Amino acid sequence: RFELPFPRRATGYGHSPKDVAALGGVPAELLAGYHDAVHDQTVAFIRSVKDADLKRIVDDAWVPPVTLGVRLISVISDDLQHVGQAAFIRGWLERP
Template sequence: MAETADVTTEILTDAFTRVHEGLPEQLDGLTGEQLLWRPAPDANPIGWLAWHLARVQDDHLAGVGDLEQVWTGGWSKRFALPYDESTIGYGQSSDEVGAFSVTDVALLTGYYADVHEMTLKVLQTLKTRADYERIVDERWDPPVTAAVRITSVIGDITQHLGQLAYVRGLLGQR
C-alpha cells in the first residue's frame, strides 16, 4: 500500500515540477509593460496569471500540509498589492485584476520557487492511502480530500500556465 502512495507522490511531484520549470520559461525576457498587458479590456495579464497560479498552489497546498502559506510568511509584503492578504485571485473583478502592478519577473519567479519548494515538502508527507484520503476541506459536499485538492490544483495551475503562454503569444501580434 505504501508503495502505491510513493508512486502517486512521484507522479504528482512530476506534474508540479513541470509547471515549476515552465513558468520561468514563459516569463523570461518580458518587460514590466508586457507583464501587465491585457489583450482585451477584461483579459488577465501575464503577470497576474503567474501570481494567481502561485497563490492558488500556495493556499491549497499549505492547507493540505497544515502549514503557513509562503505568501503570508513575507511574500505579500514584498509584492505590496492592493489586495487583502488572503486573496488568491479567485473571483476577482476586472478592476481588481487591473490593479495588479507587479512588473518584476524575478519577484514572480522567486515567489513561485518558494511555493514549489513548500509543495514538494507537503507531497513528501503523503506516505499512505489514508494520507491522500484525509479530509482537508469540509466546506464542500462531499468534503474535499487531499487527493482531490491536489488534483484540482494541478488542473488549475496547468490551465493558467497555458493561458499565460497564449497571452505571451499574442504579445508578438500586437
C-alpha cells in the first residue's frame, strides 16, 4: 500500500533517522485509511479474545514467558506513551 523501501515484515523498530527519511511524504488520506483498517482489525481481534486466551504464552524468549494478557497491557502502555508524545509536539507547535 505504501510501497515502503523496507522488508514487508519490518516494524520500524530500530530504524535510524536515515531510514525514517526514506519514507518521504505519505498522503494524509493514505495514513487515515491505514489507521481505519488497523483499528477495524484491532477491534475484531479484541472482541474475539476469551478470558482463557489471556493466559496463553505468546513470547517465551523472556523469563517469565509473556502471556497474551501481559502483551496487551504492554501494547496499550506503549500506545499511550506515543499519544502523549504526539500531544506534546502538537502543543509545542501550537504555542504562540
